[in-house]
Amino acid sequence: MGNPEVRPSLPVVGGTGTAGAVAKQPDGSRVFLTTKLEKLLDAARKNSLWPLPFGTACCAIEFMSFMMSHYDISRFGAEVVRFSPRQSDLLIVAGTVTDKMAPVMVRIYEQMAEPKYVISMGVCACTGGFYRAYHVVQGIDEFIPVDVYVPGCPPTPEALLQGVVKLQEMISNGETRYQRALAAKRASQAQAGG
Amino acid sequence: MANREERLAAIRRAFPEGSGVVELAGGDMQTLRVDRQALPALARHLKDDPALDFKLLLDVCGVDYPGREERFEVVYHLTSLEHGHRVRLKVPVRENDPVVPSVYGVWRAADWFEREAFDMFGIRFEGHPNLKRILCHPAFQGHPLRKDYDPGQRWLLREGEQEEPAWAKEAQEDEDHFETQVLNLGPSHPATHGTLRTVVRLNGEVITKAETEIGYLHRCFEKMAETHTWNQVIPYTDRLNYCSAMMNGVGYALAVEKMLGVEAPPRAQVIRLILSELSRVMDHIVDVGANLNDVGAMTPFLYMYQGREELYSVLEACCGSRLTMSYVRIGGLSSDTPPDFEDSVRYLLKRIPKLIGDMETLITENRIFRGRTEGVGAISAEDAVDWGWTGPCLRATGVAYDVRKAHPYLGYETYDFKVPVAHAGDTYARYLVRVEEMKQSLRIVEQALERLQPGPIITDNHNVALPPKEDVYTEMESLIWHFKLIMEGMKVPVGESYGYTEAANGELGYYIVSDGGGHPYRIKVRPPCFAIFQAFPHILEGHMVADTVAIMSSLNIIAGELDR
DSSP states (O other), rough: OOOTOOOOBBSOOOSSSSSSSSEOOOOEEEEOOOOOHHHEEEEEEEHHHOOOEEEEEEEHHHHHHSSSSTTGGGGGGGGOOOSSSSGEEEEEEEEBBBTTTHHHHHHHHHHOSSOOEEEESHHHHHHHHTOOSTBBBOGGGGTTTOSSSEOOSSSHHHHHHHHHHHHHHHHTTSSSSHHHHHHHHHHHHHHHOO | OHHHHHHHHHHHHSSSSTTTTEESSSSSSSSEEOGGGGGGHHHHHHOTTTOOOOOOEEEEEEOTTSOOOOOOOOEEEOTTTTOOOOEEEEEEETTTSOOEEETTTTTTHHHHHHHHHHHHOOOOEEEEETOOSSSTTTOOOOOTTTSSOOOTTOOOOOGGGGOOOOOHOOOOOOOTTOOOEEEEEEEEOTTTTTSSSEEEEEEEEEEEEEEEOOOOOOHHHHHHTTOTTTTHHHHHHHSGGGGGGHHHHHHHHHHHHHHHHHHHHHHHHHHHHHHHHHHHHHHHHHHHHHHHHHHTTOOHHHHHHHHHHHHHHHHHHHSOOSSOOOOOOTEEEEEETTTTTTHHHHHHHHHHHHHHHHHHHHHHHHHHHHHHTTTTTTOOOOHHHTHHHHHHHHHHOOOOOHHHSOOOOTGGSOOOOOOOSSSSOOOHHHHHHHHHHHHHHHHHHHHHHHHHHOOOSSOOOEEEETOOOHHHOOOOHHHHHHHHHHHHHOOOOOEEEEEEEEETTEEEEEEEEEEESSOOOOEEEEEEHHHHHHHHHHTTSSBHHHHHHHHHHTOOOOOHHOOO
């Protein structure tokens, strides 16, 4: 890298210090900072989440507020909502999931391509909430893995925004369930190989 | 409106004493105990006799009394739009032979209500065309609203066991020997707004048969209500029609207050009315906006949603919650409004009409929108009444039935407002009715603001409402009231009542049975969109597949209220 005073003038990706960027020498010539491909991809992924709103109940109405101009999730790069699981990587389960709905939710989760993340919005999705009842799933993590739980009945749009930001942090730190499972798999392969 | 004796005489002409029809004394409305053998003929008579004219079947539900010899009771609520009177029928049945003749042949509205009673209690309706579970999933065992069913007992559904209409599995050819196609819409589908499922058979692009599957959001409201105290039920009511949560709570509180014989203080009543009408506007914003969104017009939804956000902030200032407010208490309200309440509502009265105007300029005469909605999903007034429709969807067919005018509550009779009516009964008519209703609601709010006087916001009857906190700390008597209410809960006198209000979707009824204890014995909600949605598959036949989307969102089906 040569000159230690080089500072990236055009950060392509956010400031973790390990990501790749094009930098300029004081004389104007260019150098490259290097990074792992994985880090670069994670940075791209976290800044362009494509949510699939699995809205079932009241939380779906607050999800609308979260999308609309007042709260405006597009400030965080996640406004492109897709209803097809094949085109999205973030499943937001907004609302109560019943036993009748659970197989549908599992199927949609399985249809999503990897890497995929899950936000559980509202206490019903997190724990069943105050519906401790014969037809209500007591937390969607009975059926699918969850990365971020957003409590509230329903959560305010701010809370959901924070949930999305939290997920972005987790992606860049490699803490999501998908990333951890991948890391564990590689570690065991390396052990077996070495 | 004929009185009780005249109605009984009209019934006695066909059913003299000893023919299985007995009038029960007292009650909040005329109640008849009917033997099941007499039910089909009585139903026909009640509907066809011009002096009775019970054309609208509001509700069918079961009640479980395990101690009685005849364990189950099937309860019917009927009303006459012509005369305005109401009647309740009760048909007792034994546990070992729980069979009642179906009244589907008399009122088609009985279709889903009877299926629900079968699902919840195991009461079989003889002659019903499609008697199977409706809210619970097909792998469910037992009948959850029976008193001996454990509220927490779940049954898991596997993917292969999901409900599939029998006709959908059969291959079918049209007259040119082309195979027709079965298409599944929902329950997770961008245009179903929640959890509704419709299976359609297509011939080309025309729907030849359709069936609707609901229950994907069945959250056991009625069972939960039985395990909570009277005031604890209020948060659950908020989550029925969550687009306009306030109105559900008001309806419930009015029904319980009627049984208790208490009344909320004037200030609480006016605030309830103001917030109910603002909630109606909020509800119609979501419905009209979603309808436009589904036919391809995103912009008006963004405009209107800004108004909804501003409405939210007023509600949030009152009670701390934006959507599910839990602001109502039995006997009044949980807290007083903030000091700037009147100013912020006055601001909304200027702001919302402007947004409605913007939307109308874009949409009302828009050729594309009219082309997509005029003549689409039309239903006649007779059919709508037969299916049990109420609310804006019924008024779009030309029937001017509005509970606020027909049976006023909260002092609606003293306000100057009009009930908008359209005649085509199609999707466009429903849009027009809703837009006009928003304007009328704002008129009511404007008048109500003038009447808002300072005063208490909850009743001083301490059998019902907690005494003020400072009195609890200083007075022995208040402390005792407080202790009793917290430890034992409020006691509602033994009896039953059907309370009904005009919610955003139509008549929202609460049939409440109390055994005198601290918990409701049975609460049955009569959700307006349940009756509306059961006609949906029948409306669809003959329409294009793209029309399903326009029709469904114009009916404003809210899954929370539909499935409870």
